[in-house]
Amino acid sequence: MQQPFQLDRLRVVLVATRNPLNLGAAARAMSNFGVLHLRVVNPFALAFREARSALGPAAEVLANAEEFSTMADAISDCGLVVCTTAFQHREMHHRIHRLDEGVRLIREHLPSGPVAIVFGSEKSGLSNADLSHGQWLMHIPTRGEHLSMNLGQAVAVTLYETVRDARQPAVPQPLAPATAAELERLTAVLLDALAASGYATPANFAATEQKARRLVRRMNLNPHDAEIVLGMLRQILWKLRSRSGDVTR
Amino acid sequence: MQQPFQLDRLRVVLVATRNPLNLGAAARAMSNFGVLHLRVVNPFALAFREARSALGPAAEVLANAEEFSTMADAISDCGLVVCTTAFQHREMHHRIHRLDEGVRLIREHLPSGPVAIVFGSEKSGLSNADLSHGQWLMHIPTRGEHLSMNLGQAVAVTLYETVRDARQPAVPQPLAPATAAELERLTAVLLDALAASGYATPANFAATEQKARRLVRRMNLNPHDAEIVLGMLRQILWKLRSRSGDVTR
Numbered sequence: 001m002q003q004p005f006q007l008d009r010l011r012v013v014l015v016a017t018r019n020p021l022n023l024g025a026a027a028r029a030m031s032n033f034g035v036l037h038l039r040v041v042n043p044f045a046l047a048f049r050e051a052r053s054a055l056g057p058a059a060e061v062l063a064n065a066e067e068f069s070t071m072a073d074a075i076s077d078c079g080l081v082v083c084t085t086a087f088q089h090r091e092m093h094h095r096i097h098r099l100d101e102g103v104r105l106i107r108e109h110l111p112s113g114p115v116a117i118v119f120g121s122e123k124s125g126l127s128n129a130d131l132s133h134g135q136w137l138m139h140i141p142t143r144g145e146h147l148s149m150n151l152g153q154a155v156a157v158t159l160y161e162t163v164r165d166a167r168q169p170a171v172p173q174p175l176a177p178a179t180a181a182e183l184e185r186l187t188a189v190l191l192d193a194l195a196a197s198g199y200a201t202p203a204n205f206a207a208t209e210q211k212a213r214r215l216v217r218r219m220n221l222n223p224h225d226a227e228i229v230l231g232m233l234r235q236i237l238w239k240l241r242s243r244s245g246d247v248t249r
Numbered sequence: 250m251q252q253p254f255q256l257d258r259l260r261v262v263l264v265a266t267r268n269p270l271n272l273g274a275a276a277r278a279m280s281n282f283g284v285l286h287l288r289v290v291n292p293f294a295l296a297f298r299e300a301r302s303a304l305g306p307a308a309e310v311l312a313n314a315e316e317f318s319t320m321a322d323a324i325s326d327c328g329l330v331v332c333t334t335a336f337q338h339r340e341m342h343h344r345i346h347r348l349d350e351g352v353r354l355i356r357e358h359l360p361s362g363p364v365a366i367v368f369g370s371e372k373s374g375l376s377n378a379d380l381s382h383g384q385w386l387m388h389i390p391t392r393g394e395h396l397s398m399n400l401g402q403a404v405a406v407t408l409y410e411t412v413r414d415a416r417q418p419a420v421p422q423p424l425a426p427a428t429a430a431e432l433e434r435l436t437a438v439l440l441d442a443l444a445a446s447g448y449a450t451p452a453n454f455a456a457t458e459q460k461a462r463r464l465v466r467r468m469n470l471n472p473h474d475a476e477i478v479l480g481m482l483r484q485i486l487w488k489l490r491s492r493s494g495d496v497t498r
Contacts, residue, residue, distance in 0.1 A: 021270070025399055025401075025402060028398070028399055028402070029398070029399070029402050031392075031394075031395045032389075032391040032392065032395055032396075032397075032398050032402075033391060033392065034392040057395050057397070100413065140281075140409070141412070141413070142281040142282060143280075143281065143282065143283040145280075146280045146281050146306050147281075148281075148306070149277075149278070149281050149405070150274055150277055150278070150401070150405075152274075152399070152401070152402060153274060153277070153278055153281075153401060153402055153405035156398070156399075156402035156405055156406050157405050157406055157409045160389070160406045160409070160410070161409070163390075164349065164390070164410075190481075193485060194481060194484070194485070196488070197481075197484045197485040197487075197488040197489075198484060198488055199480070199481055199484040199485065211477065215474055215477055215478070218469065218470075218474060219468040219469060219470070219474075220467065220468060220469040221467075221468070222467075225464055225467060225468075228460065228464055229464070231448070232439075232443060232446075232448055235443075235446045235447060235448040236442060236443070236446040236448065236485060236489070238446075239445070239446040239447055239489060240446075240485070240488060240489060
């Protein structure tokens with residue numbers, strides 16, 4: 001995956017995280033999507049220590065994490081501060097953007113400086129005091145019956161959406177489709193096998209030939225698949241003929 | 250969030266999941282995004298019991314989860330079976346789609362019947378035998394340095410992407426794909442024919458079985474095509490056996 005230009009200016013800020021597994025999961029998703037700057041505000045001390053001591057893919061992100069005692073310090077260098085919410089606040093002081101719209105705005109800001117995406121604690125989300133540091137709220141569209149996401153999963157989905165439209169090279173495909181000549185060779189051997197088995201008869205031969213040709217074209221075979229099928233059919237044909245040589249020859 | 254029309258036809262299949270927290274996290278993300286049909290194949294018994302006993306938002310999805318002992322049973326009613334991968338396979342037998350492209354194809358299929366999205370175990374992903382049941386692979390674009398995602402996070406990101414454009418109804422397709430059960434029946438007859446012809450031998454049988462299963466899945470057959478191929482193979486098999494009854498029986 002090619003990195004978008006200013007992903008390095010993105011900061012993930014976790015406020016008052018309680019569960020070391022969630023810290024680890026958030027860091028892992030960051031590593032997966034190439035967002036490497038983690039800032040933690042007042043994490044539960046034991047949780048942070050435990051998460052940092054864990055080995056594994058998130059270790060580097062956690063080792064480089066910066067710790068702050070106030071939200072204000074954690075976001076002081078950021079030109080845009082986006083607070084995430086499960087959308088359950090009764091009082092709305094902020095504009096809310098759905099994740100995809102929010103990400104578009106974040107990407108517009110990145111050229112001009114660092115952007116923080118802030119996630120609250122598992123228990124209570126972000127406090128009103130925390131929210132007051134943000135320009136607007138961002139919300140992952142979950143269903144009404146079950147709005148609140150797990151912290152690690154919310155970070156993963158948010159970063160996925162942030163990175164998803166970065167210019168990415170196409171996924172290399174295993175193989176191009178088989179050529180018409182390859183498919184026609186295969187069709188011929190299939191017809192021989194159908195004739196040798198009695199499926200194709202002189203009376204239905206023309207119709208069966210068309211049916212077989214259409215079928216082979218619809219099968220979406222690549223050259224490797226075509227080769228496999230050809231091998232199978234040749235063996236079957238050989239067996240049919242060797243056992244019934246007296247009849248078909 | 251508005252529910253897409255046929256989200257109810259989506260099945261999340263977790264194969265050989267080891268960690269109860271991951272089962273719980275997957276179920277929670279399903280509940281968040283309104284994808285409620287969970288199927289588990291050979292979960293670690295203790296993990297499944299522990300996850301099911303947990304209270305919380307995922308409880309209903311887990312309580313209704315269906316348990317299967319084979320992948321074939323878990324996906325038998327599905328017309329499209331999509332296997333997820335961290336994209337680390339050296340040998341590529343399947344076409345790979347990036348998550349966003351894959352989701353587009355899944356949404357095209359939903360009007361014609363159930364679709365399974367299959368996730369492998371935390372430790373080793375899906376085996377080649379598991380993969381042979383799928384039509385194609387789907388891959389979340391993560392960075393090269395750290396490809397493999399946490400299971401619960403992978404499920405969350407996949408379902409987020411699946412639901413995100415929900416308001417656009419998919420264009421219905423002309424003909425439903427063959428179900429996994431139909432394709433498995435076809436695979437069985439193909440294997441019989443390959444055995445009767447000498448293509449499949451006791452020495453190569455397991456490998457040939459996987460090769461045949463993968464091949465049939467890649468062929469993109471609709472029920473009509475599957476019926477035609479089945480008819481051809483049955484006639485060939487009958488002929489092979491009737492001519493060489495002394496050898497194969």
